[in-house]
Amino acid sequence: MLIYGLKNCDKCRAARKVLLNSVFVDLRETPFARTEISTLVKNYGEDIVNKKSTTWRSLTETDRQLTTTDLLEAYPTLFKRPIIEDGEGHYTFGWTKDIMEQYQSDKK
Numbered sequence: 001m002l003i004y005g006l007k008n009c010d011k012c013r014a015a016r017k018v019l020l021n022s023v024f025v026d027l028r029e030t031p032f033a034r035t036e037i038s039t040l041v042k043n044y045g046e047d048i049v050n051k052k053s054t055t056w057r058s059l060t061e062t063d064r065q066l067t068t069t070d071l072l073e074a075y076p077t078l079f080k081r082p083i084i085e086d087g088e089g090h091y092t093f094g095w096t097k098d099i100m101e102q103y104q105s106d107k108k
Contacts (some may be wrong), residue, residue, distance in 0.1 A: 004032075005082035011095040019084070019103060029074040029084075034069065040091065041068045048072075048093045050080045050084040 001022040005012030046068045055077045080093035092099050
């Protein structure tokens with residue numbers, strides 16, 4: 001299992017505490033390749049963009065008009081975090097109550 005996120009992100013830290021056997025990948029140090037971003041956008045839509053983030057609020061209107069793939073390539077911190085890849089090619093975005101419960105029940 002892989003957790004993609006930021007070292008200083010509270011939700012990423014919370015996920016890492018629960019998912020002890022996971023490997024953490026910092027998106028600032030190792031961002032997704034454009035092809036990976038494109039596949040994620042195709043499979044999960046633009047809901048993977050965190051429009052409540054500080055990064056989103058600081059974007060210009062011109063930047064906000066970019067395609068989702070272009071936006072996430074230019075600003076990888078815009079992904080909803082953490083991004084969890086379950087080892088079978090399935091991803092979740094964010095650390096909501098439902099996602100927490102999903103991974104806690106998978107451990108049982």
